[in-house]
């Protein structure tokens with residue numbers, strides 16, 4: 001029996017409707033960025049955004065905040081219950097520049113044990129279990145030694161638990177190097193999703209990742225200062241033209257309060273009220289959009305052989 005592991009318990013993959021595949025709801029990188037914009041928490045503004053996501057048919061959020069990034073799984077469970085949205089929470093370490101001390105001091109084996117226990121037993125002692133290993137990151141144009149150790153530990157934890165695994169490619173870089181690790185570790189690529197690929201302007205590399213059988217994410221939609229709306233849309237259409245509609249998933253990766261719509265940012269709803277309508281206008285059928293938003297996430301998020 002395959003299932004999706006949410007903060008409130010395991011559900012059938014069929015309960016999942018439109019899904020944001022890479023988000024942050026509780027988040028704190030203020031200690032790294034030296035400002036308070038990068039703190040997200042349960043607030044009326046967040047609730048307002050999520051209620052609008054719900055109105056557009058979004059019912060599942062994959063919350064990839066992990067150890068060292070201000071993760072709050074009991075907060076996520078409360079939010080999920082109150083708003084009636086499925087939330088999948090993550091285990092993992094992010095990238096070297098924000099690793100907590102234990103990412104450096106623990107061995108590969110110890111890290112794999114930690115991730116495994118957060119998936120099978122729970123995060124801390126509150127019973128909320130992680131449903132994804134994410135966002136496992138590399139640095140800009142580099143996978144450091146510590147990051148490589150974490151990647152291999154994440155592979156170990158995936159193989160023990162069958163949990164899905166998604167990555168962070170800093171500004172879209174290092175996908176090929178990440179793929180090499182997954183291949184060396186003999187991970188079944190259909191359980192892997194490469195993050196931030198909409199910031200990768202190397203189409204050939206995107207195709208290489210997709211040909212491995214993995215998913216790739218266009219998950220910084222609305223961050224138009226990194227890449228224009230038009231470029232991102234055309235890149236996606238190009239990949240759809242090439243027939244990769246069963247391996248693409250979408251999200252907006254909100255990590256700052258200033259990104260909220262109320263603060264003149266794109267907001268979580270940018271995906272629903274701006275990007276998807278433009279994708280549809282450009283010729284994507286309802287079925288293709290349902291694949292990107294519903295059917296691909298259902299398949300990817302399922303714990304399965």
Ligand SMILES: [Zn+2]
Nearest residue numbers: 135168169195
């Ligand atoms: Zn990321």
